[in-house]
Amino acid sequence: MCALGILQCASPEDEAIVRQMLVTARPEGVVCANDLNTARLMKTLPGMNVGIPGEVRIVGMDKAKYASLLPLASIDLDGEGIGMVSMVTMLERLKHMDLSSAMNSCP
Numbered sequence: 001m002c003a004l005g006i007l008q009c010a011s012p013e014d015e016a017i018v019r020q021m022l023v024t025a026r027p028e029g030v031v032c033a034n035d036l037n038t039a040r041l042m043k044t045l046p047g048m049n050v051g052i053p054g055e056v057r058i059v060g061m062d063k064a065k066y067a068s069l070l071p072l073a074s075i076d077l078d079g080e081g082i083g084m085v086s087m088v089t090m091l092e093r094l095k096h097m098d099l100s101s102a103m104n105s106c107p
Contacts, residue, residue: 012041015048022048027056035060035067035074042072 010017012032018041021027032038038060045052052058060067063076 012037013044015044018044019048022050022056029057029059032058032060034062035064035070035072038067038072038074039070042070 012018021030030041032041038058041058042052045056045058050056058072060072060074061077062079063074067074
């Protein structure tokens, strides 16, 4: 979890950590690393009497297939597209090892 620029690496099911984040950072929203953690946090917060989205807004990352089954916002990171660009970039670097990595650009 990340709140106000503070990276919090912890289980979204750990009420003590979640409570500490809410008290110290007082976030309006939380961006979770993936939709599974988003779903877990969505289960934890109501048990702590924290309203979603009334008190805290939540967004996930990765647009998992099951995300459409939940009332959550999720950002599609286009993993396939990132992988394709990474592979093309790596193959080009192997062909032109004499070039600086700063010369590479994404299409």
